[in-house]
């Protein structure tokens with residue numbers, strides 16, 4: 283089934299020529315199980331913020347719940363409310379939903395209603411949460427995030443006495459203490475320092491669940507797993523930076539249809555700015571996918587600054603790799619299909635832009651970005667299809 287994320291009607295069948303992402307929910311579950319097995323007794327949660335890394339938070343979470351996941355992380359209370367509604371509608375009641383970006387006073391009623399657990403990262407948020415609980419006459423669990431080296435969100439260790447006072451006051455019921463690794467996938471020095479600092483902070487919260495590791499951290503062994511790991515990108519098949527992340531399966535496949543095939547002569551050019559100068563007679567497949575769909579212009583075959591330092595992206599058509607030719611435009615991308623047997627490429631043929639045959643991280647490398655940005659940047663007119 284295709285889910286439309288815009289006013290554009292999405293075909294429930296596969297007849298639409300529009301771009302689509304196919305999400306392999308079995309691969310998603312397999313990746314969760316792989317990570318879960320790596321970390322023994324620790325619980326394995328899932329980061330499903332930004333609409334499940336672009337893949338549909340509700341459907342992704344339902345699949346992960348089915349695999350055994352019970353701890354979900356979103357960024358905003360609004361995302362948590364939508365996720366709770368989706369899980370409740372599917373009868374999946376006992377999931378914990380953590381809101382990484384905490385709460386403002388106005389968010390508290392919605393958080394309570396949806397049974398969200400705010401991750402409080404500063405004293406103002408703690409005060410807002412406690413006041414909101416008092417106004418509502420409610421009691422509810424919260425999580426705390428501490429700063430250990432990223433200088434992003436988090437309480438400072440020096441604020442622990444104030445936090446303890448709020449706890450003693452009875453309103454603040456801390457169920458999880460967490461921090462976030464800045465360099466889980468590069469170098470050991472900073473992450474070791476963060477781990478030591480985190481351990482010292484956790485001393486003040488005896489018996490409270492602890493969580494430090496994201497995807498890359500999930501590969502670092504028991505020293506980093508604590509009680510709960512919070513992978514995101516690895517679940518979705520992105521590179522997590524560990525040698526053993528090769529066991530993860532691709533989850534998302536972006537495909538788009540060839541609209542026209544034409545042959546241009548050596549010496550001609552193709553696309554905007556005549557950036558692709560053709561050195562041979564070239565068969566060109568024009569595909570209905572562009573930067574408006576989230577396929578980055580920086581992945582162009584020519585005519586963008588990154589091409590001075592690294593090759594452009596490739597797609598996979600009819601069993602062959604085909605380089606992106608010239609500049610990616612808003613709605614269209616050209617592929618050089620000269621080396622693909624002519625009879626295999628015609629209007630309607632779908633090309634894979636990332637998936638099992640074109641690693642999403644290779645596309646990201648070509649575009650000077652990361653798989654996270656490709657997934658979360660998928661355009662509104664890209665339909666999501668779930669396959670199990």
Ligand SMILES: *Cc1c(COP(=O)(O)O)cnc(C)c1O
Nearest residue numbers: 329462496497498512513514515
């Ligand atoms: C996004 C996020 C994660 C998951 O990160 P990945 O690198 O995708 O595994 C974990 N923890 C926090 C605080 C996050 O913001």
